[in-house]
Amino acid sequence: MGKDYYKILNVDKNADEEQLKKAYKKLALKWHPDRHQTEKEEAEKKFKEINEAFEVLSDKNKRQIYDMYGEEGLKAGPPPPTEEGAGFAGGFPGGFGNFSSGAFPGGTFPGGTTFTFSSSGRGFNPTDPNTIFSQFFSNLGGGDDDFMNAFPGGFPRRSKGGRPPSDDFGDFFSRSRGQESGGALEVKHSLPLSLEDIYKGTTKKLKVTRKLIDSATNKVVPTDKILEINVRPGLKAGTKFRFPKSGDELPNGDTQDIVVILEEKPHPIYTRDGDNLRITLTLSLLEALTGFKKTIQTLDDRKLAISNSLVIKPGQEQRFPNEGMPTKNPNKKGDLVVKYDVKFPTRLSEDQKKALKDCLQDV
Known part of the structure; x- marks a missing residue:
């Protein structure tokens, strides 16, 4: 039996775009794997399901196909076209009906729903959940209070080679496209602070030496960089501050992210x-x-x-x-x-x- 995307997002089957966004925002922040270090495997599974459900239900074409044929029908996609009148031999129990040869990509389902499959001719393939997450909060302008409280250092985990949105990715993501998550590795630094600094809030500067590759000589050139870390009053130990592409340049062309992790020094009284x-x-x-x-x-x-x-x-x-x-x-x-x-x-x-x-x- 296929997944119930409406149940995963905890929304009604008549949920509109704003209701979907609200539900996704709440659940994606709650189940982001970076916030569940002790139960990461379960969180990654839930996070993936939440993003997949949102991707489908926020796209009117995918949603209509899903409503008609469920997850299996959406993901199976059409088999190779047959002669006119022959219908489909498999993929969907009972077939979709009759289609002209060459109807896909860009064929029409019963009821007049037009749906374009990927160029491979296969059905829906979920996008990398980290890409969806980054695009959603990029579209909010980066100043969302709930996001900033959950991830004060900016976007968490970067997508590693996830499939970028295709041209038919859907109504919502055609508007939110613009900031892709990087694929670089990360290097971590600790920032030990006194309880007084965390209580009052502070700004600290961290000097790091990064290795860049000179394009002319292909040699590694050490370069100093100053990172400014703004600690909001009351942040908790373990809070991460991410500085994208501020670390070493790698031979494959990627540049490491630097992640600074807040540590709390022991206090003599409190x-x-x-x-x-x-x-x-x-x-x-x-x-x-x-x-x-x-x-x-x-x-x-x-x-x-x-x-x-x-x-x-x-x-x-x-x-x-x-x-x-x-x-x-x-x-x-x-x-x-x-x-x-x-x-x-x-x-x-x-x-x-x-x-x-x-x-x-x-x-």
């Missing part, structure tokens, strides 16, 4: 938990029982007063909203979670024990 910040405060037994007032320094150099007049138990946590890491919403931050570690005395004098018994015996 640890990051998603969009939240966590900190441990040590209290004396007296402070835990009678209350306290303390001041801590935030990552943006403010003094934050923390107090509590209630009894604190060891391991108890207190949450301070909007004092965590910045998020993509400029008006909202994560929370600061303070965990209390109560320090007990190592010894008590007899007088201290008696005093504690006197004041605590009724508690």
Whole structure:
């Protein structure tokens, strides 16, 4: 049984172009393999299905053929033409009907649907999913917020030899054509940053030495290049910044992409938990029982007063909203979670024990 492209995109069979784009955008960003390092094989399979479904349903000709004959009919394509009136011997159960000799490429299906197959005479062959992904977001102008939050460094994985769109690729892609993903390999660099830099946002410059090939002498020429990396406040460790064709020039004519990966340096006080910040405060037994007032320094150099007049138990946590890491919403931050570690005395004098018994015996 063939694939249900409508189910894959989670759209109705009457979905229009805008509904298809919205569904594709959501699913393609969710299942891009670069965002699923621990389940990459499953993500690649889903990503491929999502792009294939979108390619078919966003093309009115392919969609109509798919609606009539399903995935098998769309991909099988017409067998060699027979004599007029003989129909098709295979490819589609029951045949399509009668076609004149030489009707394909450019034949007409029942109901008047004209469909042009590839020059090989075969049926639909899905385009490389990375090409579709890049073309879609190129068409949005490169400033889409959802894309930038998912891939702050620009377009992720580059297509490696994927089939480019043919002239009959479809209504949507005839408009979105213009930026092809490259086929070069990539070289990775790490960018270790302090939690303060990630909190505030920063711009860093990375000097790399790239090897270019002199076309006149065919010799390798080392050349320095400065990469400017704009780190938005609140980005997470593992965020990739891609610099297309900024690496070494390869003998086959390709040029490597440089991928800079954000790393978070350990902080002496704070640890990051998603969009939240966590900190441990040590209290004396007296402070835990009678209350306290303390001041801590935030990552943006403010003094934050923390107090509590209630009894604190060891391991108890207190949450301070909007004092965590910045998020993509400029008006909202994560929370600061303070965990209390109560320090007990190592010894008590007899007088201290008696005093504690006197004041605590009724508690």
